[in-house]
Amino acid sequence: MIRKMPWWLGGILMAGLLLFAFSHIGASRPIGASTYVPYFAGILFNLDPQEYPYLQEVNNAGAWEGVMLLGALFGGFITSVFITKTFKFTVMPAGWKKYKNDSVLSRLFWSFLGGFLLIVGARLAGGCTSGHFLSGMSQGAISSMIFGGVVLITVLVTGKLFYKSGAENDR
Amino acid sequence: MIDRILSMFTTVGHEPHGSILVILFIGFVFGFILQYTRVAEFDKIAGFAMMKDTIVPKMLFFAIGLTSIGLYFMVKMGYAEYHIKPILLGGLVIGGIIFGIGMAIFGKCPGTGPVSIADGRMDVLVGAIGGVLGGLIFTVYYDKFKLIMGKSLGKDSLTTIFTGHESLAIFIFGIGLIVISIIIPLRELDEE
Numbered sequence: 001m002i003r004k005m006p007w008w009l010g011g012i013l014m015a016g017l018l019l020f021a022f023s024h025i026g027a028s029r030p031i032g033a034s035t036y037v038p039y040f041a042g043i044l045f046n047l048d049p050q051e052y053p054y055l056q057e058v059n060n061a062g063a064w065e066g067v068m069l070l071g072a073l074f075g076g077f078i079t080s081v082f083i084t085k086t087f088k089f090t091v092m093p094a095g096w097k098k099y100k101n102d103s104v105l106s107r108l109f110w111s112f113l114g115g116f117l118l119i120v121g122a123r124l125a126g127g128c129t130s131g132h133f134l135s136g137m138s139q140g141a142i143s144s145m146i147f148g149g150v151v152l153i154t155v156l157v158t159g160k161l162f163y164k165s166g167a168e169n170d171r
Numbered sequence: 172m173i174d175r176i177l178s179m180f181t182t183v184g185h186e187p188h189g190s191i192l193v194i195l196f197i198g199f200v201f202g203f204i205l206q207y208t209r210v211a212e213f214d215k216i217a218g219f220a221m222m223k224d225t226i227v228p229k230m231l232f233f234a235i236g237l238t239s240i241g242l243y244f245m246v247k248m249g250y251a252e253y254h255i256k257p258i259l260l261g262g263l264v265i266g267g268i269i270f271g272i273g274m275a276i277f278g279k280c281p282g283t284g285p286v287s288i289a290d291g292r293m294d295v296l297v298g299a300i301g302g303v304l305g306g307l308i309f310t311v312y313y314d315k316f317k318l319i320m321g322k323s324l325g326k327d328s329l330t331t332i333f334t335g336h337e338s339l340a341i342f343i344f345g346i347g348l349i350v351i352s353i354i355i356p357l358r359e360l361d362e363e
Contacts, residue, residue, distance in 0.1 A: 007226045010208035011233030011352070017200050018238045022251040027189035027197065030254050033282035038306035043175045045307060054313040063182040067191060069285050071198020072205070076289035079206040089291045093213030093278060095360060099221060108297045114277025115284070115298030119305035121270030122281055124262045124320060128270065129280040133231060136256055138238035140329030140344060143258040147267045152228075154271025159220025162276055 003084050018134060029064070030135030033072075034122035036065035099163040202286050211286040213278035218360035220275035225358045232355070236348030243330075243341045255326040262320030 005013075020026040039062025041047070042055045049055040055062075080087040096107050122128040125147050127136055133151075136144025184191055205211045210227050218224030245251040274280050277298050279287055284302070287295040309316055333340035 004209055005204075005207040007208060007210075007230040007357075008233060010204055010210065011230045012237065013200075013204050014230070014234040015237035015241060017197065017204065018234070019241050019245060019251075021189075021197050022242055022254075023245060024250055027194060028251065029188045031197065031201065033280075037281065037302050038310045039179075041303045041306035041310060043172060043179075044303060046172065046175075047307075047310065052310050052313070054310045060182060060186055063179045064186065064188055064194060066179050067183050067194045068198035068201065071195035072202035072282070073198075073285050073289045074195075075199035075202025076206045076211070076286035077202075078199075079203045080290040083207060084209070084290075087291050089293055091292075091294045093217070093292070093294070095214040095217055095221075095278070099217075107294050110276050111294045111298035112301035114273045114279070115295075115301030116305040117269050117273030118277055118279070118281060118284075118298075119273075119302040120309055121266045121268070121273055123306070123309045124266030124316060125270060126256050126259065126262060126266075126320075128282065129231075129274075130282040132256065134234060134238070135254075137235045138242055139253045139255055140239060140341060141255045142327045142329075142332070143256045143263055146258065146260070146263045147270075150264055150267030151271040151274070154268050155220045155275045156222065158272050158275035159217065159222065163217070163221050 001083060003086075014134070018138060022135075027064075030131060030139075031068070032061065032065055032127060032131035032135065033069065034065075034119060034128040034131060035061045036069055037119045038123060039063065039066060201282070202289065205283055205286045206290065211279070211283035211290065213287075213292075214360045216280070216283065217275060217278035220278075221360075223358060224360040225355050229352045229355050229357070231352075232348045233352035236345045236352060239341055239348070240345040243338070243345075253328065253330070255328050257323035257326050259320045259323055265319055 018031060021029065021031045035058050038054060039058050042049065042052070047055060049059065091104050092107055125132065127144065127147065132144040132147040137148055180191060183194060208230060209215055210230060215224055215227050219227040242251060246253055279295055279298060284295055284299055288299065329340045329344055330337040
């Protein structure tokens with residue numbers, strides 16, 4: 001079996017999945033993937049929704065995404081084991097080693113900070129790559145286009161400043 | 172905690188947004204696509220930040236272009252509705268900057284993160300703990316964060332701005348994105 005799906009086929013399938021989720025026979029709602037995090041934090045730290053209004057606001061969307069991501073974990077795992085055959089416990093991405101450093105501690109520290117920033121940023125903006133980019137821009141939403149533009153520029157600037165150019169590595 | 176996890180399923184079961192099985196199926200396919208195309212990998216997302224890999228923007232823009240046109244027809248025929256997010260300028264700009272920095276150094280986003288963990292990437296699990304901490308702080312200090320987010324400037328979209336020319340606006344937007352996705356040069360940062 002081919003162990004990698006080409007980008008255009010992935011794009012077609014993703015479009016089909018988004019349309020299914022939007023449709024009345026699907027879920028009548030967009031796909032999102034960052035609201036479940038504060039929802040999950042509320043469960044984990046046993047926060048009382050009566051005390052934290054944000055938990056009431058995200059209760060339904062958080063639960064929906066929580067169930068969807070259970071499916072995503074399962075789908076990703078099955079695909080990883082049987083199709084891409086990439087499942088392996090690792091802590092160091094190849095690209096990090098090549099373009100940043102070979103310290104596991106450094107990777108874990110920056111992962112932790114990166115994950116933290118990712119969720120704070122997504123919650124401030126009200127969406128992430130799924131909710132704003134994929135689902136939001138597909139609806140022609142101005143809010144999502146503003147978010148998308150800011151994120152694209154920031155990702156490229158951060159990438160330029162944070163990683164080595166790689167010229168010295170390629171020798 | 173167990174009872175609250177169970178209540179997650181009852182909450183979803185009582186909602187009109189698809190049965191639990193349909194939602195699990197949507198998630199399953201979502202995970203399958205992200206894993207099979209490898210866009211959940213650090214090398215793909217951080218590789219894009221370094222402009223050494225273009226699979227992520229190509230697939231993203233292609234999917235958005237196709238969906239925007241398909242969804243427009245579905246809404247017109249009454250098979251779906253738009254769910255537009257409000258324009259909270261402070262939240263979108265400041266949140267977008269914080270999100271972008273996190274995405275470039277983490278090499279993940281909130282949807283691809285869990286898929287990577289299911290691929291055995293333990294550094295991503297550590298990042299997920301950071302994410303939960305971020306979610307906790309946001310929840311606890313929501314009133315402060317709300318001040319940054321600002322007031323809603325409405326829920327405008329292409330169809331409300333170009334009233335009377337909705338079809339044309341959506342077609343130009345959708346086809347434009349598809350063309351962009353095709354002309355972005357194909358580059359791959361391959362580990363194999």
